[in-house]
Amino acid sequence: MARPQAPRGHGRRRVIDAAVELFGEHGVTGTSLQMIADHLGVTKAAVYYQFHAKEDIVLAVLEEALVDLRAFVTAAEAEPSPDEAAMVALRGLVDLMIGHRQVVAALMRDPEVERIMATHDDLNSLVGRLTGLLLGPEPDLRRRIAVSVVGAGVAQAGIDPLLADVDDETLRAELLELGPSMLPRH
Amino acid sequence: MARPQAPRGHGRRRVIDAAVELFGEHGVTGTSLQMIADHLGVTKAAVYYQFHAKEDIVLAVLEEALVDLRAFVTAAEAEPSPDEAAMVALRGLVDLMIGHRQVVAALMRDPEVERIMATHDDLNSLVGRLTGLLLGPEPDLRRRIAVSVVGAGVAQAGIDPLLADVDDETLRAELLELGPSMLPRH
């Protein structure tokens, strides 16, 4: 039957959950495989059985959010007008941050994550498509700055300790009012 | 005549400059003393001669920006009305980011920096005073979220590769138009 320590979530699932928690607290570079193993009460070798490299754990954590990201980027690109596409992308971005606050906190603040993403063309192009959607056609300087501010701001709002007491639904509603006001329609 | 410390701009100054550059690229945790030493063409021991610990280098880099931060926080607190104080704080924040784009990039994205700051009460209280100025008296939820978004957004705008081609003056002017619109007067 079920073992006392390992809920049927399998090894990979437990490693990913532990990684999200530890990455969020110490960053990716600041989290060793030993820390993940200790957190799970197993040895490093047990972690290496599930993922043969640390980078694979980072990619698995990323994948948690990428499923949603791919979905709303594709949906946004199907919108008829650039304005509608940008709004769908912005809503998707807010939902993504809300739905994965821990993952965002874990990954948004480590250059190592950028390095890993840069080595995977599919991740690169996905981020490029999202940026393009938010920028719209022929963006002026103000638009570019607004996209930068909104993108970082939405992410920060999801992980800011100052807002830790705000529940998901309330935060989502507020961000969906604040965001569009900074990304006006053309 | 012969100074016991900074001979000809060398020493601490060179270490700090190298640290800012490398921290920005690899993060604090991702930057080893060996990397700093190699960047300067010296040995690790030479770096340890200038700073007895890695944490001291981080603090020295932080100090670059803290001088300006202390100045405008104090100035803002001297403003008669909370609205004016918040605007002075926001302008100061924008100027700080613009004036220290590299330092911000180096330090804003590493949990290790937070840990170091958390162990220094003077840094903690300074950040607390800045946040208080931006929030104003009795901030509602919307204000709290806006402060979070603006704070992160301004920082991101200063380091975003998407905006690397924007010169300081232009970026400052745009942010000073964008920011206040998100932090309305009471």
Add this chain to the structure above:
DNA sequence: GTCTATAGATAGATAGAC
């Protein structure tokens, strides 16, 4: 003031026993 040398700990990763 800068170096060599090295300590002591820990990193990521692998091989093979059970």
Add this chain to the structure above:
DNA sequence: GTCTATCTATCTATAGAC
């Protein structure tokens, strides 16, 4: 599938020669 044991490389940091 999880372990012990181990490898190599690198980490921060120190002691002391030049």
